Amino acid sequence: MVMARHWYASFDPLLDPAQADAMVELCARFGSYKMYSEEPTFAGIGEGLPARWDAARNFVRTGGRLGRSEPLPVLAARTNYFRETYAYGNEVRISGIEPFLRHQGFVAAARRLYDRPVIVPAIVYANLLVPGQELAVHTDVPEFRGVNRTRHPQWLLVAMRHSGLFEQWRIPIATAVSWFHDCAGGEFAFYPDGADAAPHAHHVRSNTAVLLDTDTVFHGVDRVAETAAPVDRLRPGMRLRSAGDDRWRVEGDGAPVAEYRWEELRFSVSWKAYCFADEAERRTWSAHADDLSVEFAVDRLVDDLRARGTLTGARPGDAALVDLIIDEYIRFPRAVPADSRA
Numbered sequence: 407m408v409m410a411r412h413w414y415a416s417f418d419p420l421l422d423p424a425q426a427d428a429m430v431e432l433c434a435r436f437g438s439y440k441m442y443s444e445e446p447t448f449a450g451i452g453e454g455l456p457a458r459w460d461a462a463r464n465f466v467r468t469g470g471r472l473g474r475s476e477p478l479p480v481l482a483a484r485t486n487y488f489r490e491t492y493a494y495g496n497e498v499r500i501s502g503i504e505p506f507l508r509h510q511g512f513v514a515a516a517r518r519l520y521d522r523p524v525i526v527p528a529i530v531y532a533n534l535l536v537p538g539q540e541l542a543v544h545t546d547v548p549e550f551r552g553v554n555r556t557r558h559p560q561w562l563l564v565a566m567r568h569s570g571l572f573e574q575w576r577i578p579i580a581t582a583v584s585w586f587h588d589c590a591g592g593e594f595a596f597y598p599d600g601a602d603a604a605p606h607a608h609h610v611r612s613n614t615a616v617l618l619d620t621d622t623v624f625h626g627v628d629r630v631a632e633t634a635a636p637v638d639r640l641r642p643g644m645r646l647r648s649a650g651d652d653r654w655r656v657e658g659d660g661a662p663v664a665e666y667r668w669e670e671l672r673f674s675v676s677w678k679a680y681c682f683a684d685e686a687e688r689r690t691w692s693a694h695a696d697d698l699s700v701e702f703a704v705d706r707l708v709d710d711l712r713a714r715g716t717l718t719g720a721r722p723g724d725a726a727l728v729d730l731i732i733d734e735y736i737r738f739p740r741a742v743p744a745d746s747r748a
C-alpha cells in the first residue's frame with residue numbers, strides 16, 4: 407500500500423528465485439527482438455505518423471524528462487528500444503512464461519487498483535534497452551469498446567483517455583512492470599502524484615515489480631548508461647539478438663552493428679490485464695454490443711475543442727487537427743533539466 411494520488415503496488419520479491427532466474431534464460435531463449443518503431447500505423451486520421459506520435463513529438467520537443475538537447479536522429483534512436491510479445495491473452499508464445507502470466511499477486515493487485523473483480527490477462531511483453539537508450543515519458547495505450555490499438559491510431563486512443571470524454575467505453579487496464587536483473591541507470595521514472603508533481607525514479611532491482619494504471623500515470627525509463635555511441639548507429643528495422651554466453655548483438659541487414667554484454671542491457675517484462683466490473687461488462691466488450699466508432703470519437707473531440715475555444719472556424723486538415731488534439735488533451739510533465747535540479 408502506497409500513499410499517492412494514484413495507487414500502485416510493489417512486489418519484492420516477485421517470483422521464487424528459480425523462477426526469476428528462468429525469466430533471464432527465457433529472454434535469451436526467445437532470441438531476437440525487433441524495434442518498437444515497427445509498430446503499425448493506420449489509415450485515416452494521422453495516416454503515416456508514428457504510432458506514438460504524441461510521445462515522440464513531446465520527447466523531441468523537450469529532450470526528454472531531463473531536457474537534453476541532441477540532434478533528432480540521435481534522440482529518435484535513443485527511444486527506439488526493442489520489444490517482443492511473450493504471451494497474448496492466454497496464448498503462450500514461449501514456454502516458461504506461465505508463472506508470470508498467471509501471477510496471483512498481479513491479479514489481486516489489479517482487482518484492488520480499480521475495485522473491479524474480473525481480471526483478464528491481455529498481454530505479456532518484454533522491453534530491452536541498450537546503453538544510451540531511454541523510454542520517452544508517456545502514458546500507455548488504453549482500450550475502449552470498439553476503438554483499440556489493433557485497428558486505430560495509438561496516439562488518438564491516448565488523447566481519448568486524457569480527454570475524459572469516453573470513459574463509459576473504456577476498459578481499465580492494470581499494468582505490472584517487472585525486472586530480473588539489477589541495472590545501472592534506466593530508472594523507472596513515474597508520476598504517481600500527477601504530471602505536475604515530482605516523479606519517483608524507481609531503481610531497477612532484480613525480481614521486483616510495480617503494478618499501476620499506466621494509462622493514466624505518466625512514466626518513462628531514464629537513460630541506460632550515459633553514452634552517445636554506439637546508439638547513434640541504431641536505425642529503424644534493426645534487431646537485437648542473443649549471441650549466446652550472455653552476449654547480445656544489434657544487427658542490421660544481418661551485419662553486426664554493436665555488441666553488448668547482458669549486464670549492460672535493461673530488461674523489463676510487462677503484464678497487462680483488462681479489469682471488468684462484472685461478467686456482463688466483459689460480455690458487452692467481447693460481443694461488441696456497445697462499440698464506439700473512431701469517427702464518433704474524433705467528431706466528439708472536435709466538438710469539445712470548439713466548446714473549449716481551442717478551435718474556432720472551419721475544421722482544420724488532419725495534420726493540424728492531430729497536433730491540436732494532442733496538445734489540448736495530453737498534458738505531459740514538464741522537462742526538468744538535470745543541471746537545474748537540487
Ligand SMILES: [Fe+2]
Nearest residue numbers: 545546620625
Ligand atoms: Fe509504458
